[in-house]
Amino acid sequence: MLKYKSLSKFARTNITTYGIVIIAFAILFPLQSAGMLSNSINGQLIPICAYIVLAISLNLTVGVLGELSLGHAGFMSVGAFSGVIAAASMQDAVGFEPLRLALTIIIGGIFAGIAGLLIGIPVLRLRGDYLAIVTLAFGEIIKNIINCLYVGIDAGGLHFSVTDTASLGMSGGRIILNGPQGAVGISKIATFPAGFILILFTLFIVLNLIYSRTGRAITAIRDNRIAAESVGIGVTKYKLTAFIVSAALAGMAGALYAMNFSTIAPRKFDFNTSILILVFVVLGGMGNILGSIIATTVLYMLPEMLRDFRGFSDYRMLIYAVVLILVMLLTNSSKAKQTAENIKFRLKNTFTRRKGGGSGEVSENG
Amino acid sequence: MTLVSNLINGISLGSVYAIIALGYTMVYGIAKMLNFAHGDVIMVGAYISYVSTASLNVPPLLSVVIAMAVCTVLGILIEGLAYRPLRKASSLAVLITAIGVSYLLQNAALLIWGSTPISFASVVPFDSVSLFGGKLVITAESIVTVAVSIVIMVLLNLFTKKGKMGKAMRAVSEDKDAAQLMGINTNATISMTFAIGSALAAVAGVLLCSAYPMLTPTTGSMPGIKAFTAAVFGGIGSIPGAMLGGIMLGVIEIFATSYISSELSNAILFAILIIVLLVKPTGLLGKAVKEKV
Numbered sequence: 001m002l003k004y005k006s007l008s009k010f011a012r013t014n015i016t017t018y019g020i021v022i023i024a025f026a027i028l029f030p031l032q033s034a035g036m037l038s039n040s041i042n043g044q045l046i047p048i049c050a051y052i053v054l055a056i057s058l059n060l061t062v063g064v065l066g067e068l069s070l071g072h073a074g075f076m077s078v079g080a081f082s083g084v085i086a087a088a089s090m091q092d093a094v095g096f097e098p099l100r101l102a103l104t105i106i107i108g109g110i111f112a113g114i115a116g117l118l119i120g121i122p123v124l125r126l127r128g129d130y131l132a133i134v135t136l137a138f139g140e141i142i143k144n145i146i147n148c149l150y151v152g153i154d155a156g157g158l159h160f161s162v163t164d165t166a167s168l169g170m171s172g173g174r175i176i177l178n179g180p181q182g183a184v185g186i187s188k189i190a191t192f193p194a195g196f197i198l199i200l201f202t203l204f205i206v207l208n209l210i211y212s213r214t215g216r217a218i219t220a221i222r223d224n225r226i227a228a229e230s231v232g233i234g235v236t237k238y239k240l241t242a243f244i245v246s247a248a249l250a251g252m253a254g255a256l257y258a259m260n261f262s263t264i265a266p267r268k269f270d271f272n273t274s275i276l277i278l279v280f281v282v283l284g285g286m287g288n289i290l291g292s293i294i295a296t297t298v299l300y301m302l303p304e305m306l307r308d309f310r311g312f313s314d315y316r317m318l319i320y321a322v323v324l325i326l327v328m329l330l331t332n333s334s335k336a337k338q339t340a341e342n343i344k345f346r347l348k349n350t351f352t353r354r355k356g357g358g359s360g361e362v363s364e365n366g
Numbered sequence: 367m368t369l370v371s372n373l374i375n376g377i378s379l380g381s382v383y384a385i386i387a388l389g390y391t392m393v394y395g396i397a398k399m400l401n402f403a404h405g406d407v408i409m410v411g412a413y414i415s416y417v418s419t420a421s422l423n424v425p426p427l428l429s430v431v432i433a434m435a436v437c438t439v440l441g442i443l444i445e446g447l448a449y450r451p452l453r454k455a456s457s458l459a460v461l462i463t464a465i466g467v468s469y470l471l472q473n474a475a476l477l478i479w480g481s482t483p484i485s486f487a488s489v490v491p492f493d494s495v496s497l498f499g500g501k502l503v504i505t506a507e508s509i510v511t512v513a514v515s516i517v518i519m520v521l522l523n524l525f526t527k528k529g530k531m532g533k534a535m536r537a538v539s540e541d542k543d544a545a546q547l548m549g550i551n552t553n554a555t556i557s558m559t560f561a562i563g564s565a566l567a568a569v570a571g572v573l574l575c576s577a578y579p580m581l582t583p584t585t586g587s588m589p590g591i592k593a594f595t596a597a598v599f600g601g602i603g604s605i606p607g608a609m610l611g612g613i614m615l616g617v618i619e620i621f622a623t624s625y626i627s628s629e630l631s632n633a634i635l636f637a638i639l640i641i642v643l644l645v646k647p648t649g650l651l652g653k654a655v656k657e658k659v
Contacts, residue, residue: 068458122640126647129400133598134643136591137636144633180629271591275465282462318477321469325448328466332459333451 010211017203017290025196032192040304048300049195050257053202055280055292057249060206062278063287065242066222068132071139072250072277077269078115079108079251080258081146084183087259088153088176091187101189105198105255112251113244120243124236139274146266151177182265183258190259198256202249206289209245218242283327371502372620378508378577380616381515385570386593387608388522389563395539395603396559399457402464403444404567405590406471409583411437411568412575413479416486426489433568441564442557450553475583483582486575507577514573518566519609526605531558595639601652610650
């Protein structure tokens with residue numbers, strides 16, 4: 001049998017990441033089917049799946065490509081609303097719900113990918129904080145445009161307008177997108193297994209991308225753009241690839257997310273949502289896919305869990321903020337790092353001394 | 367006449383953005399960090415001014431001074447507790463910490479003052495000026511805002527160009543290590559920058575809420591983002607750039623709102639920002655840094 005440690009890094013990352021996701025699903029799904037999960041957790045399952053996909057996809061831009069994006073919710077929004085429109089137009093044509101959901105998610109992904117391409121071409125010319133501010137700007141623009149969009153469907157097909165519902169010129173039918181109110185009357189077809197499959201799909205795409213030739217080129221650009229350029233790596237091409245994949249996956253997550261609610265407003269996908277996803281990525285560890293998954297789950301659940309404790313519910317967002325600051329200070333400040341080193345050093349010392357003294361109970365690792 | 371009145375409103379709103387942008391740009395210039403909590407300091411400043419006038423019956427002008435004092439202390443505290451330990455950390459870590467501070471301020475304000483919007487009484491004691499037989503009305507708030515921002519701009523310029531502390535600030539923003547070797551206390555200088563920025567944020571908060579009298583715990587976030595955009599627009603790190611960027615942003619916003627569409631005004635604003643950055647990637651007055659291989 002193969003030893004775990006003798007496997008390549010790619011295989012090890014794969015086994016642990018897929019393993020943890022599959023085990024989590026294998027535990028949660030029977031519990032959910034048996035109705036043993038509390039209502040608050042039950043309602044969070046699909047959003048968590050969507051946010052995990054979003055965090056993984058943002059990690060591709062921020063962690064692997066090394067460009068700070070503050071507009072990830074914009075792609076989520078494009079995916080969500082194109083998905084909603086697609087689902088509504090397929091309502092009669094495709095009766096089988098899982099198939100309709102799959103098509104919805106794919107269409108959401110395609111539209112968000114196109115948005116990623118259109119935005120990526122100009123944006124990726126910029127660097128650092130300027131790139132960050134432009135992605136922020138695009139996120140806001142997308143939110144604003146969808147805020148003014150009215151879409152309806154009747155026997156004659158889809159109707160679009162940017163002024164109001166009256167100018168749609170509908171004969172019967174129903175409204176899908178209603179300006180600032182957003183999508184209304186969505187048939188909730190998202191399921192937890194679908195979310196799980198989307199996570200697996202995202203992992204498959206992202207992990208294989210990272211450990212491929214393209215992925216190595218992308219990390220090379222992140223580590224040293226000039227050196228990468230000088231060995232003949234086409235910077236724009238690889239940056240754009242990573243950006244589009246990231247946008248498309250965010251769109252798919254957005255479509256899944258929207259299909260979990262009966263109404264959803266464009267302002268849900270604002271700057272704060274982008275920041276929320278970024279927090280998941282940074283706390284999970286840049287470029288670390290498993291870290292993103294764990295951080296998303298923990299941080300998404302944290303405010304919900306605090307809600308259940310009596311006396312804490314008012315302070316839950318305050319506690320969240322404090323935890324966020326403390327975690328960043330503990331993991332990044334030079335003083336904290338030094339203290340950790342000191343403790344490690346001292347522990348090691350005590351253990352080796354004891355070992356020298358003949359006590360055999362201490363393990364080597366300390 | 368509507369054109370002139372729109373222009374004045376735009377310049378007035380832009381002056382507020384400019385004052386906020388000054389805080390962003392100074393902090394960025396010296397600490398190379400995006401202080402996302404800056405927008406929330408505005409909100410705190412406005413609340414402090416509101417509380418001191420409404421509950422403690424302090425005269426409006428004094429309430430502004432109190433707000434400035436509180437925000438100055440707040441700025442120094444935030445910098446000392448949250449940002450200073452991360453001086454050598456990656457810029458993204460500092461950014462996330464700043465976001466944490468922003469959440470903290472918003473939620474603390476939510477707990478203290480609640481989520482119901484407070485209608486903010488203007489601190490400006492004059493009446494509106496009406497010209498050309500009532501065809502053109504200039505609100506007293508606009509005049510005061512523009513005047514205050516000009517005064518701040520002049521003082522700040524004098525301070526950074528002539529004052530000893532200002533020279534130290536410029537030195538630290540140029541090269542932190544070299545400045546330290548020349549005997550400049552970099553930590554104190556950075557604290558000073560945060561103090562000035564936060565005091566300006568308090569002024570901006572009061573002026574903003576005098577003109578648009580709705581105060582909630584999230585009041586600061588959108589003007590904060592826009593002022594940050596203004597700072598980038600003018601070239602982040604440059605003080606005249608922040609002023610120019612802020613005013614242009616305000617004028618564009620008011621014009622887009624009144625001539626094109628109020629719903630799309632933010633979209634137009636950000637679209638113009640993107641175009642400017644694509645043509646001139648370091649902003650209007652930003653210096654291009656040469657890349658060394």
